[in-house]
Amino acid sequence: MNFQHTEDRRMLADTLNRFVSEQYGFETRDRIACSAQGFSTELWGRFAELGMIGALFDEANGGYGGGGFDIAVVFESLGRGLVVEPFLDTLIVGRAVAKSGNDAQKALLGELIDGSRIVALAHGEPDSHYELARVTTRAQRGGNGHGAWQLSGAKAVVQHGEHASAFLVSARTSAADEAEDGITLFLVPRDAAGVSVRGYRKIDGGRAAEVTFDNVTLGDDAVLGVAGEGFATLEYAIGCGVLALCSEAVGAMDVAKDHTLDYLRTRKQFGVPIGSFQALQHRMADLLLEIEQARSAVINAAAALEGERWVRERALSAAKYSIGRIGALVAEECIQLHGGIGMTWELPLAHYAKRLVMIDHQLGDEDHHLERFVALGAG
Structure with missing residues (x-):
């Protein structure tokens, strides 16, 4: 196996490492990490302009990379500068949308790649103990005629949750709490009735939030992929x-x-x-x-x-x-x-x-x- 990066990836790594070392020095990073927002909107936009977000997605989804080694190159550079901007959730949410989203949902990818929108992953729960299939947040078919689904539950340690315009939420629509079957993914607007967010500082810099959903009404267009098959x-x-x-x-x-x-x-x-x-x-x-x-x-x-x-x-x-x-x-x-x-x-x-x-x-x-x-x- 050839462990050498391609010329394009080497150029990407050189560009990113230079930008991080010159524009994201420790004093800058410390100020951003300890700020009330927990990241810099200005630098997030500059990262997007440099193509750091686009490198995480393939051409079919508006990017120019998307391979495992592209992800590795970008995040190794981010690790060198302890960058606190919302790259991780943008990657996770974007790859989920790219894999299972319909045409309307995939339109979100352009906004993620250009840095104009932040969507956070709301999956972990207080008692999940890292088990991916352990989901107790529930979504049921609405019986009031106002929507297809009623979503209720709580999510913990939602990265950049205070500043997300929407959440990718995992919820159980059938089966037992630890079953892989019966998990459905929903794209939930931050301003939907019944969504509440409590933010806090993280010990290693930046901010996260606890997000609760209290009978949030959602239509079928909020479902990412097929209901019950989101695992x-x-x-x-x-x-x-x-x-x-x-x-x-x-x-x-x-x-x-x-x-x-x-x-x-x-x-x-x-x-x-x-x-x-x-x-x-x-x-x-x-x-x-x-x-x-x-x-x-x-x-x-x-x-x-x-x-x-x-x-x-x-x-x-x-x-x-x-x-x-x-x-x-x-x-x-x-x-x-x-x-x-x-x-x-x-x-x-x-x-x-x-x-x-x-x-x-x-x-x-x-x-x-x-x-x-x-x-x-x-x-």
Whole structure:
């Protein structure tokens, strides 16, 4: 297998890395992440103009990329800058719409790609424990003559939920709470009667929200795909998100590694750089090997993204497990190698470490994906 990026992807990576390093420095990122909005509308528009969103979709859906390695290139660059703009949900929602939407719904893709509209994924629930099929939010056929469906339930940790104009909502329309059958996806306007949003700051920067739906009335045109058959679309779209998170983590690991190497070369003890101490050299060498292992897992997942379902999901879970384990290791080792200064808020490294730890908890943590990997192997 050829692991080298195509010339187009190399150019994309160079462009994105240059933009992030020049326009999204740590002070800029920290100000944006701690702001009341949690992201920058201006920079979101500039990212769109650069083609960073378009690279996540294929030509048939208004983009110019869309492959697993395109996702990896974009999100690795985002990870290097700890970018907090709504790329992840735009990817997940957009890929779901591209896969199962009708012509009218696919018109939304143009607005997602040009950055003029934000649609958030509202899937996770307080008691779901990362299980993709565990959906207790309910949608029933309306009996009042005012709409086809009545939607009720609560969704947790909806990224950028306060600023989304609509939500992609998973709801159960039949079967048991943990069954793959009976899940339906709905596109729900933010301003629909019965939708309420409570926003809050995230520990690693940016904002999320709790979203509740109280007898929200929806027509059949809100259903994405076929009613009761939304699990396959949800699994594929969230799989794209898992690949994106893993790629973001690799970018963040590379920066944390570079900062740590620089510190070891410049910090002196007993008149010599501490990087000359053999014990620290061994720890750093072990860390570099682990990061390359994480990179290999991401490459494998990117190559499998458009493959057979069993191969795709197994590769994605393997990558997410690896990222969870190695990300925590990188965070711990880099902070320890920096000594006490590694924990200070003013040092960018502390923010990279925090983001690596939090990535493990998005879309399934290390334990969840290890169990899933084993289950998929048994199947």
